[in-house]
Amino acid sequence: MTRILLTNARLDGGEPRTVAVRDGVIDAVTDQPPAPEPGDHVEDLAGQIVVPGFVDGHCHADKSLWGEPWARRTSEVISMDQMFEDTVAQWAATTTPVATRARAFLGACVAAGSTSIRTFADVAPEIGLEGVEAMLQLRQDMRHLTDLTVVAFPQLGILRKPGTEVLLEEALKLGAHAIGGLDPAGVDGDAIAQLDIVFGLAAKYGVAVDFHMHEDGELGWWLIRRIAERTKALGLQGKVCLCDVFSLADPTPQRLREMGDTLAEAGIAVAVGVHGLLPVPDVRTLHGLGVKMCLGSDSSRSLWSPWGDGDMLSRAMFMAYKCYFRRDEDLEFALRIATTLGRDALGWPRADFRPGDPADLVALPGQALGEVVVSPPKRSLVMKAGRIVARYGKLVGNS
Numbered sequence: 001m002t003r004i005l006l007t008n009a010r011l012d013g014g015e016p017r018t019v020a021v022r023d024g025v026i027d028a029v030t031d032q033p034p035a036p037e038p039g040d041h042v043e044d045l046a047g048q049i050v051v052p053g054f055v056d057g058h059c060h061a062d063k064s065l066w067g068e069p070w071a072r073r074t075s076e077v078i079s080m081d082q083m084f085e086d087t088v089a090q091w092a093a094t095t096t097p098v099a100t101r102a103r104a105f106l107g108a109c110v111a112a113g114s115t116s117i118r119t120f121a122d123v124a125p126e127i128g129l130e131g132v133e134a135m136l137q138l139r140q141d142m143r144h145l146t147d148l149t150v151v152a153f154p155q156l157g158i159l160r161k162p163g164t165e166v167l168l169e170e171a172l173k174l175g176a177h178a179i180g181g182l183d184p185a186g187v188d189g190d191a192i193a194q195l196d197i198v199f200g201l202a203a204k205y206g207v208a209v210d211f212h213m214h215e216d217g218e219l220g221w222w223l224i225r226r227i228a229e230r231t232k233a234l235g236l237q238g239k240v241c242l243c244d245v246f247s248l249a250d251p252t253p254q255r256l257r258e259m260g261d262t263l264a265e266a267g268i269a270v271a272v273g274v275h276g277l278l279p280v281p282d283v284r285t286l287h288g289l290g291v292k293m294c295l296g297s298d299s300s301r302s303l304w305s306p307w308g309d310g311d312m313l314s315r316a317m318f319m320a321y322k323c324y325f326r327r328d329e330d331l332e333f334a335l336r337i338a339t340t341l342g343r344d345a346l347g348w349p350r351a352d353f354r355p356g357d358p359a360d361l362v363a364l365p366g367q368a369l370g371e372v373v374v375s376p377p378k379r380s381l382v383m384k385a386g387r388i389v390a391r392y393g394k395l396v397g398n399s
């Protein structure tokens with residue numbers, strides 16, 4: 001395979017260096033360009049910043065209406081019941097196949113720099129396995145663009161929707177990489193029963209677990225402890241992730257420490273969402289307590305919400321803004337949740353410019369990491385597994 005030399009590349013905003021890429025991985029990083037070889041392809045990045053490819057640890061590609069005509073949204077307040085109705089209505093009304101919509105959305109994610117993505121795929125009797133099948137096919141079709149992993153997700157509940165448990169198991173047999181849970185108490189009304197089903201299937205099929213958990217306050221804290229117990233009992237440390245953890249949003253300092261210690265000890269990661277109405281958890285404190293975290297684009301331009309575009313650098317900006325990060329080290333931390341820390345949280349191998357690491361990277365015009373977080377520039381180049389797949393926000397070639 002042709003060697004690619006990225007010259008004048010400022011890795012993580014450092015001094016200009018040359019990155020040699022061969023056979024999909026980082027070959028070497030040197031202060032001076034190496035001796036030329038016949039067929040070298042040279043990209044002079046002219047001092048641009050280069051960061052590892054972005055990790056979207058939580059998105060709903062199957063729900064996105066990306067590329068579709070604008071859908072007028074009229075619900076003023078989104079309740080869980082309204083969201084359930086919208087989900088069923090969207091699946092019934094959208095004539096564009098889910099695979100077509102999701103491909104358009106995921107293409108936009110890649111063009112914005114996401115080289116690793118975890119997507120949820122709704123599973124319910126009204127929906128069947130269409131979403132899971134479509135996402136697994138896209139994983140295959142788009143493997144040269146991004147690493148896509150799929151969570152079989154009971155968006156309408158499990159006990160609340162008889163027949164869902166069987167479908168979830170079918171989804172895992174098809175190859176879904178993780179099983180999702182949703183508000184074990186709030187939606188299903190029997191938290192222990194939902195936890196038993198989800199963890200039972202995870203143990204049976206050896207897959208990861210990913211819970212949406214909108215229960216707040218003491219109920220949320222109680223659920224975290226029950227999930228931690230099961231995670232440890234089944235040896236699933238490092239394979240469980242919680243998202244939309246409302247109980248983490250504004251606990252007392254002492255409770256936050258207890259929660260952080262419990263999550264860290266059980267090896268449970270948190271996917272940080274950035275929601276308009278809710279405070280972002282105290283990510284610096286949680287990180288200090290050893291909690292692994294990733295960032296997610298969550299629902300993007302769905303029937304529920306017009307917001308979101310799959311751009312993880314913008315997501316890091318929103319997170320940093322809501323946390324009122326001002327110091328550069330905090331802004332850099334926000335970026336790392338969207339890159340290296342996110343990979344670690346989801347158990348993906350490191351990809352941060354060591355020889356042999358996957359050559360997944362993004363080039364960004366800018367002076368400093370803090371600057372690109374507060375003012376996200378266009379991604380001038382996105383490389384996936386040693387191949388340039390996007391330039392200035394557009395996929396290249398026949399990607």
Ligand SMILES: [Zn+2]
Binds near residue numbers: 059120212243299
């Ligand atoms: Zn979600």
